[in-house]
Amino acid sequence: MPFAPDEIRSDLACGIGSDGHWHGWFDIRVHADALRPLGLHPDRPASGVTGPSPPGWWHAAAERTGASEGRAHDRPGAGERS
DSSP states (O other): OOSOGGGEEEEEEEEEOTTSSEEEEEEEEEOHHHHGGGTOSTTSGGGSOOSOOOOHHHHHHHHHHHHHTTGGGOSTTTTOOO
C-alpha cells in the first residue's frame, strides 16, 4: 500500500437491516496530500468525472459475481434463516 498508516483510515459499521439481513458499510478516507504523489488531486483534469456511470446492469452483474464467489457471505450463519 502506498500510504502511511497516518494517511489512511478505514471504518466498518455493521448491523441488521429492516429486511432482517446483515449489512455492512465501509468508510475509507485518505488524506488529500497522500494522493498528490500518485497524481490524484483536484488540480488534474482527470480527477473529475469524465463520462457517464456504467449502466445499471453492469453494477448488478458485478454484485452477482461477488455473491456467487462467496464474498457477500463470509460470516458464519450467513445462509441461515430464522
